[in-house]
Amino acid sequence: MVLPASITPFNERGRIDELSVAKLLAHFESTGCDGVVLGGTNGEGPSLSAVEKRDLLEIASGVSGTLKLILGTNSSSIDENIWLSKQAARFGAMAMLVMPPSYFREASQDGIVAWFRMLLDASPVPIIAYHFPKRTGVPLLPEMMAQLADHPNLLGLKDGSGEETHAAYRAVLPSHRLFVGDERQLLKALLAGWTGTISGVANCLSRELVAVLRDWPSERESAETKFALLLPEIERMRAMSQPMAHKRFLAERGIIARDDVRLPLQQERG
Secondary structure, X not given: OEEEEOOOOEOOOOXXXXXXXXXXXXXXXXXXXXXXXXXXXXXXHHHOOHHHHHHHHHHXXXXXXXXXXXXXXXXXXXXXXXXXXXXXXHOOOOEEEEOOOOOOOOOOHHHHXXXXXXXXXXXXXXXXXXXXXXXXXXXXXXXXXXXXXXXXXXXXXXXXXXXXXXXXXXXXXXXXXXXXOOHHHHXXXXXXXXXXXXXOOHHHHHHHHHHHHHXXXXXHHHHHHXXXXXXXXXXXXXXXXXXXXXXXXXXXXXXXXOOOOOOOOOOOOO
16 A cells, blocks of 8 residues: 655645645545545644644545545644544544654653553544654554554554564554555565555655555566665655655646745745
């Protein structure tokens, strides 16, 4: 599966641009993506209010076509996450992608696990846990995920760490959907039995990533060749500031109207 970690397009007033959302999702669908994550880290989720995330999901639900929708959340508030999970259910999202609570760095691993279990118990949609310690400072280690593996509402995990721990996560989550965030690790993750990628680079290289995933099950040599050819472009994209470069790429191609980002981010000019 290829699920772009979508940017959030804004209009000249700094609000969500509905037409650009529609064009962006049509682009993802036309390139063969399976779904899309809205309001995540690459979608400037920390700069979106909970109400804006609901509105973004509502807009997307009317123009998503065959794409599965996943709502990204990054709040330490259980109540806010539960409210968003109800909005996700209301507008037909497949799941929520949820970062661990990150403000209370003194929280124990048991406390983080208990937080997730409370959300899993209350959410009407399945949860994908998001391991991204570079941003949150709070890891979701394999031994922590093992404690949640038996919960029927846990759909899986996204690992954005870039570490080669694919076998360890698959061992404790043997039947769950596992998504790699660092696209450079895609083949290693697939070799370990992972599902695919939730990818920021897919904003710009969705067609190419889809081609790799489509070949993987039956034409592995072809998939490996395509990935080897794609890897330098992945490296180039990842070396740029995100989501600014993704937005600039999409705006230059007329897929979104503007490349604006919200403060404190600033678009690079010149």
